[in-house]
Amino acid sequence: MASRSLQLKILSAVAVFGAWQIAGMIPVSYAFPTFLESMSALGRMAVDGSLYQAYLETLKPLVVGVAISAFLGIGLGLWIGLSSKFDWLFSPIFIVMQAAPLAALIPLLVMAYGIGLTSKVFVVCIMAMPVIVLNTAGAVRNTPSSIKEMGRSFLGTDVDIILKIIIPAASPVIFSGLRLGISAGFIGAILAELKITPTGVGDIITYSRSIADYPSMYAAIFSIILLAVVFLNIVERLEAYLFEGNVRGYASD
Amino acid sequence: MTLFGYRLPGMSSLILWGLLWEIVGRSGMTFFIPPLSEVFLTLFEVIGTPPFLKALSETSYAFAAGVFFALVIGIPVGILMGKNRLVDELLLPWVNIFLSAPLTALVPVLMVLFGFGMRSIIITTTLFAIWIIILNARAGVMQINRSLVEMARSFGATPMVAFYKIYFWAALPEILGGVRIGVIRAVKGVIIGQLLISIVGFGALFELYANNFLMAHFWAVLVVLFALAFTVSEFLAYLERRVSYYAAKR
Amino acid sequence: MGSAQAAKINIALAETPSDELAAFFVALDRAKAAGLDYEWTAFSDEELAIQAVLSGQMDIGFGTPYAAMQRSKAPIRIVFQLSKLKFFPVTSKKYGKLEDLNGEPIMLHSRGGGTDSIANVIEDKLSIKFGDRSYVPGSSNRVAALMAGQTDATIVDLSNKNKLMKLASDRFNVLPMFEVDASDEALFANLDWIKKNENDVDIFVKALVSVWQDMAKDPTIISRETDPEGPIGQLPKEILGNLDEFYFDAVEGGLYDPNGGGRKAAMADLEWYSAAGQLDGDPSTLNIEDFWYLAPLDAATK
Amino acid sequence: MVMPQIKDPIGHLEMRAPPNAVVARGVSKTYGDVEALKNLSLEFPKGQLTSLLGPSGCGKTTLLKIIGGLLEPTAGEIEVNGTPVKGPGPDRAFVFQDFALLPWANVLRNVAFGLELRGAAKSEREAIAEKYIAEVGLSGFEKAFPHELSGGMRQRVGLARALSVDADVLLMDEPFSAVDEQTRRKFQEDLLRLVQNENKTFIFVTHSIEEAVYVSDQIAILLPRPSRVLEIIRPAIERNKNVDNIRRDPEYLDIVDKIWAALRSYVE
Amino acid sequence: MVMPQIKDPIGHLEMRAPPNAVVARGVSKTYGDVEALKNLSLEFPKGQLTSLLGPSGCGKTTLLKIIGGLLEPTAGEIEVNGTPVKGPGPDRAFVFQDFALLPWANVLRNVAFGLELRGAAKSEREAIAEKYIAEVGLSGFEKAFPHELSGGMRQRVGLARALSVDADVLLMDEPFSAVDEQTRRKFQEDLLRLVQNENKTFIFVTHSIEEAVYVSDQIAILLPRPSRVLEIIRPAIERNKNVDNIRRDPEYLDIVDKIWAALRSYVE
Numbered sequence A: 001m002a003s004r005s006l007q008l009k010i011l012s013a014v015a016v017f018g019a020w021q022i023a024g025m026i027p028v029s030y031a032f033p034t035f036l037e038s039m040s041a042l043g044r045m046a047v048d049g050s051l052y053q054a055y056l057e058t059l060k061p062l063v064v065g066v067a068i069s070a071f072l073g074i075g076l077g078l079w080i081g082l083s084s085k086f087d088w089l090f091s092p093i094f095i096v097m098q099a100a101p102l103a104a105l106i107p108l109l110v111m112a113y114g115i116g117l118t119s120k121v122f123v124v125c126i127m128a129m130p131v132i133v134l135n136t137a138g139a140v141r142n143t144p145s146s147i148k149e150m151g152r153s154f155l156g157t158d159v160d161i162i163l164k165i166i167i168p169a170a171s172p173v174i175f176s177g178l179r180l181g182i183s184a185g186f187i188g189a190i191l192a193e194l195k196i197t198p199t200g201v202g203d204i205i206t207y208s209r210s211i212a213d214y215p216s217m218y219a220a221i222f223s224i225i226l227l228a229v230v231f232l233n234i235v236e237r238l239e240a241y242l243f244e245g246n247v248r249g250y251a252s253d
Numbered sequence B: 001m002t003l004f005g006y007r008l009p010g011m012s013s014l015i016l017w018g019l020l021w022e023i024v025g026r027s028g029m030t031f032f033i034p035p036l037s038e039v040f041l042t043l044f045e046v047i048g049t050p051p052f053l054k055a056l057s058e059t060s061y062a063f064a065a066g067v068f069f070a071l072v073i074g075i076p077v078g079i080l081m082g083k084n085r086l087v088d089e090l091l092l093p094w095v096n097i098f099l100s101a102p103l104t105a106l107v108p109v110l111m112v113l114f115g116f117g118m119r120s121i122i123i124t125t126t127l128f129a130i131w132i133i134i135l136n137a138r139a140g141v142m143q144i145n146r147s148l149v150e151m152a153r154s155f156g157a158t159p160m161v162a163f164y165k166i167y168f169w170a171a172l173p174e175i176l177g178g179v180r181i182g183v184i185r186a187v188k189g190v191i192i193g194q195l196l197i198s199i200v201g202f203g204a205l206f207e208l209y210a211n212n213f214l215m216a217h218f219w220a221v222l223v224v225l226f227a228l229a230f231t232v233s234e235f236l237a238y239l240e241r242r243v244s245y246y247a248a249k250r
Numbered sequence C: 001m002g003s004a005q006a007a008k009i010n011i012a013l014a015e016t017p018s019d020e021l022a023a024f025f026v027a028l029d030r031a032k033a034a035g036l037d038y039e040w041t042a043f044s045d046e047e048l049a050i051q052a053v054l055s056g057q058m059d060i061g062f063g064t065p066y067a068a069m070q071r072s073k074a075p076i077r078i079v080f081q082l083s084k085l086k087f088f089p090v091t092s093k094k095y096g097k098l099e100d101l102n103g104e105p106i107m108l109h110s111r112g113g114g115t116d117s118i119a120n121v122i123e124d125k126l127s128i129k130f131g132d133r134s135y136v137p138g139s140s141n142r143v144a145a146l147m148a149g150q151t152d153a154t155i156v157d158l159s160n161k162n163k164l165m166k167l168a169s170d171r172f173n174v175l176p177m178f179e180v181d182a183s184d185e186a187l188f189a190n191l192d193w194i195k196k197n198e199n200d201v202d203i204f205v206k207a208l209v210s211v212w213q214d215m216a217k218d219p220t221i222i223s224r225e226t227d228p229e230g231p232i233g234q235l236p237k238e239i240l241g242n243l244d245e246f247y248f249d250a251v252e253g254g255l256y257d258p259n260g261g262g263r264k265a266a267m268a269d270l271e272w273y274s275a276a277g278q279l280d281g282d283p284s285t286l287n288i289e290d291f292w293y294l295a296p297l298d299a300a301t302k
Numbered sequence D, E: 001m002v003m004p005q006i007k008d009p010i011g012h013l014e015m016r017a018p019p020n021a022v023v024a025r026g027v028s029k030t031y032g033d034v035e036a037l038k039n040l041s042l043e044f045p046k047g048q049l050t051s052l053l054g055p056s057g058c059g060k061t062t063l064l065k066i067i068g069g070l071l072e073p074t075a076g077e078i079e080v081n082g083t084p085v086k087g088p089g090p091d092r093a094f095v096f097q098d099f100a101l102l103p104w105a106n107v108l109r110n111v112a113f114g115l116e117l118r119g120a121a122k123s124e125r126e127a128i129a130e131k132y133i134a135e136v137g138l139s140g141f142e143k144a145f146p147h148e149l150s151g152g153m154r155q156r157v158g159l160a161r162a163l164s165v166d167a168d169v170l171l172m173d174e175p176f177s178a179v180d181e182q183t184r185r186k187f188q189e190d191l192l193r194l195v196q197n198e199n200k201t202f203i204f205v206t207h208s209i210e211e212a213v214y215v216s217d218q219i220a221i222l223l224p225r226p227s228r229v230l231e232i233i234r235p236a237i238e239r240n241k242n243v244d245n246i247r248r249d250p251e252y253l254d255i256v257d258k259i260w261a262a263l264r265s266y267v268e
Ligand SMILES: Nc1ncnc2c1ncn2[C@@H]1O[C@H](COP(=O)(O)OP(=O)(O)OP(=O)(O)O)[C@@H](O)[C@H]1O
Pocket: D031, D032, D034, D036, D055, D056, D057, D058, D059, D060, D061, D062, D063, D097, D225
């Protein structure tokens, strides 16, 4: 069964990349390279090291921003979920933030915090944080009351109940918020590099576009998507490792 | 939250935050946060002008079209994935990739493939919204109570009848949840599209006001946008609550 | 798209319509009066406009696509120089002349962009070397950064230089610069398309030349001819009010060549963009005809 | 409604007075590796109530679903009124162990849903549904939604739905498991009346030995997985005695004890 | 473990031989508009098993939770071993109607969870948990997660968890509802042995009259909402008769019938 699903994955990957290759060969546009051209550009950048350098740049705001959003977001979310005063005060802010197109705020951030790491971290945070906070708060609020009661009846302290019952019970939703948050963080990081200062991968994209080196541009785009997927897989593994009972497989199987 | 025995309505704390904004604005701390009152004055000044109306209509058109395609494609695909294992296994990895991929990086590719006008903006919007809609519809179908389906079969329902009498309704709470998140993402998508592809609609206004340091104008448009996004999302949340009575009991 | 009269031509702008584009829109109005049917789209930057023309989705675009002309397989040609590279090194009071910037950090628009090439040529001509280059797209953003003290040296365009000097001339210097004739923005299109639409291109270039020449005599015609219902006329009054001032400064500063550039500009471009690193090869061996299509301009200025 | 052809029970099993409504012949069912049923043969006489009794997970639901045409047996075949079962049919109605109510529809629509799927007109099916809602004691709850009902009430909705399509064979999977003891007893008596008054065949799954002995004409005791029939018992209790007294009838108690002894060995 | 102080049952109610482990005095409870309990008084003698019997929704769970200290009564008070209840305490353990297992923890951790919250060392609590897992017949499932167990098995995990903390008073809310009849009978017998051998007090909610009569020292019959005590019955069955015979003991059957008659009026 595992090999069947792997085969299907390979099959669908071949189909998609094949379509890309063919579209590039027609070509649909002068600015659309083939799959193989892009991959060789990727190989070239990987060999000459420019790719790693770029990622060093890109990952800085991303990792810092995601780490801040995760800790602050989960912390705030717990607090909002546990205290109705806090809920009243803060959740509207995050609801507005989640709904609003914050990309439009980027020019303001540049004016306020300049073009350095701070602004970029900020962009990552405002993209990633709301969904993390709201998911965490919702999950905490929805912890089944029966297991909370159980914890109380067996004399759990408040801290026990938060650590041993509420957090594990909320963890699937917290993690799905984390996944959405990280993906939003990636969007923010790239947006920052496209709209604030072109550094890192964003720089490869804009620079190769400005010198019409399209294979490199596509290679950079390809690599960042790959990175996002790898990043999220790591988060998934982490969840499976921390809360193995949460992984329950296909409902239909 | 209750105060002196009165239940404060859910969003009333926004008034408090508005006051804080006004104070920060009046203190003149930074030029890019003008007082809220000034923002509202500018808002009334701007709101009837042709450029604003044009931006509004352009943006709503792109948004509506993008969301429409996301719904019309996303929901059936999601339901199909939930029902059919082969389709699911073929598509699921891609759906997951696109859900988590930084779509902003893909925007340049879209421009090449689909042109630089409204079409790309609509597609960007669709791409922001569609994946979570697919995933949620799929999750909704996958957790359908098998015996509901068996019940329908035992009373002689054809697959088509089962589809619209059972599957759709049973998955509706998840579908609506996905649509709400998808629509919120679509608002971001349409603005990002307008900023990164061709500068039209609200994207153009933002660019113009930011470049010329017209902060009150900038915030005024932003407030309008916040309010619109918020209204849409609350409306969908309301629909979701309408069906939530059976969500936990299926 | 056979006949020239039937189809609208698609113009790819590289920025949103604002004061700097007022003259261009006046020319568009005149061209329309002469029978040109057009539609414009604003892109967020020059590279996108170039890409749009390259892929055939737009007919005529804004920018200086020299790198694309040399590297891509598409025959792109420039037909008109819209503005010259009039950029101004502005610094805090720390620096008095360009040589002072040797080894100092500087903030530019984008890697490989216009201000980047200016910096390259400055290094070349004065045999200095800038320190770290950081990139912030948008002159206005760089002005904001300068005012906020996040950088001490940057290169900005004319209107932002003026804004800055008006706001805080006591804190900043504009460093003296050598004359540059190379293009900042030019109008370009695919040669095949130009050949098929000679008539439209002629009308368009003629209108541009007439406006550029009238403007050189009297900059206020721009504000007077601006259509109040058009994209420029609809700008907030805060911007519209400064139109005359902007064009006085621009004409005085030599931002616009009344003759649309032509051979002189082409030569200057080849030299400049070679030095800036966007073109490969010795500029003297490069052929102007590979980059410019001069027939419409010749016809309009003769 | 399909009318029963007057059977031709291929006479390799002893002939009995009432013809068989349902016959299972050599039915096996495996789920992946799990062998749920193995070569099970069983006959269900027409107009009678047959109980299936056996430990949890022994395959009772599986057998019922195969009869209902919802599952394909791995081997063997089912005949209903003489014709082999190919899929669900209008001659059989199912009462589901987990009720299977539409949570978005009210009681009236849920009860009428079987008729709705069979294409009955709205007014007609609602009239029929009303009648059966009253019969299971839910009058006044027509507009209530399933989540507003207690477990026992929900189960009655599923019962009413199955009754309303007027099928020959009723397949009931633990139909009284969620109702409290008090209500359950009333239902058992209602069920006995139904068996007596209508010429329907009931196949009834339960965990309660007492219940099985009390309501059944015939009890099939199933062995744990893979399931075969251990024994068939025909309680033959005199039901015209006072209902309250049946439960202390020594005959009744003997049967209960006999079944209990047979099953007991599988508990430890 | 807290040792019971030898009571001082404020003697306004008749004195009985065994001291009372739990006393409820004039307990009322309203949820918003719903009046669940009204001025309910009840005594639970030490070392005995008391059943609460009553229609669904009559407030049995509510009373149990108030005794457990999980809910505050609106009026009245509870005393456990002579001290008023202020909240949950180590002298009481709860078996929840909906099991209340941690879905992310395996059986071993779930059973040991009560001890974990009381701060027992890992090795110690797992040894105790192992013992009770074996006692409820789940040996071999220590590493399984709740979603891999059948309903009955889950309920037994909750039972083992409550037993493992070794509390004086066990509050059991329909502890056998999800296990099949066969297993249930075995559990009833295990329960009887527990009551006999350990000096614990059991408060037991059930829907089954037979079960209540069979296992209880004392049965409290509750009226529907707002709940008061209708009657207290002390079955006093001779349990040293052969277990199988008890069920046909006329005395036993009389009590069942008496309760049935008392409850019956609330069914129709
Ligand atoms: N869809 C399935 N996939 C795999 N195994 C299954 C499936 N359905 C049932 N089984 C297995 O088949 C066996 C019989 O299941 P079935 O539901 O028929 O039991 P049952 O007798 O109805 O039990 P209960 O009394 O608990 O309702 C069980 O061991 C179960 O684990």
